Amino acid sequence: MSDEVEPGHVRVRLDLSYDGKDFSGWAKQRTLRTVQGELESALQTVMRLKEPVELTVAGRTDAGVHARGQVAQLDLAEEVWAEHHDKLLRRLAGRLPHDVRVWKVAEAPEGFNARFSAIWRRYAYRVGDHQGGVDPLRRGHVLWHQWPLDVDAMNEAAAPLLGEHDFAAYCKKREGATTIRTLQQLSWERAEDGIVTATVRADAFCHNMVRSLVGALLHVGDGHRPTDWPGKVLAAAVRDSSVHVVKPHGLTLEEVGYPADELLAARSKEARNMRTLPAAGCC
Secondary structure (H helix, E strand, O other), X not given: OOOOOOOOEEEEEEEEEEOHHHOOOOOOOOOOOOHHHHHHHHHHHHOOOOXXXXXXXXXXXXXXXXXXXXXXXXXXXXXXXXXXXOOHHHXXXXXXXXXXXXXXXXXXXOOOOOOXXXXXXXXXXXXXXXXXXXOHHHOOOXXXXXXXXXXXXXXXXXXXXXXXXXXXXXXXXXXXXXXXXXXXXXXXXEOOOOOEEEEEEEOOOOOOHHHHHHHXXXXXXXXXXXXXXXXHHHHHOOOOOOOOOOOHHHEEEEEEEOOOHHHHHHHHHHHOOOOOOOOOOOO
C-alpha cells in the first residue's frame, strides 16, 4: 500500500488485540478463519460499505499467535469516516467475535504506514517450567517446558545474538526476502509466579524467527546445549535442524513502535530497501 492517500480519503489507524487460538493467523485465506478476515468483514458491515475494505497490518502473525498491541490501517472516503468515526468502536464491539477487539480508531498522521513506518516490534514468549505443569487458566498463553530453566544461562547465550545479523539460521526462508534483521532486545526474566518470559524486540522479524530463537535458548536453559551454541548457529547462517520452533501459543505481539510523526514517511521509504550486511573487513 502506498503512503500516499488518495484525494478525498482518510487513512485510519486501528489498535487491536486478539487471542490467536482459533485463528489461522492474521492473513486472510479463502476457507480459513483469520483475524484479517473477521475484521474486514466487520468493518464492511458496520459501515454499510458496498466494496470490501483492505487492511494493512504492522506484522502478520502465524496461526495460534496472540496480539495485545497490533496496529492496522485502512483508507476510507472522507464522508464515510465523518459519518462513522465516533460510533465505529462501539459498533465493532457488537459485531466482532469475542477473541478480537479494536481498542482505538483514529485518523493517522501524514506519511503513516502501519507496516513500513514501524521502527520496532516487541514480542513476549511465556514459558512455565513447574514440574506440575502450567496453570490451567493460563495454558492458552504459556508453554510448558518439562525441565527446569536457568535464566542466567539463557541471557548469557542471548547476548551474542543482539545487533544486526543475517538470521537465516533462525528463519524460514522466503523467496526474494532478506533475513537480515536488527535484534534490539532479547532477554529473559522469571516473575514471582515462576513464569519465565522472553522479551524480543527488533526492527522487524522474518518468518519463525522469534519462536526459533526461543527454542534455541530453551535448549541452553535446560542444560542440553552450552551457552555459546546459539551464537554458533547464527554464524553458520543456515537452518539448523536441531533448532526447535516452539509452539505458537506462548507468543504474543505486545507492542509496535513508531517514530515521531514528521519521520513516518522517511522511515516507510527506508524500510522498503533491501538490506545487506557490510562486506568482511569493512567498518
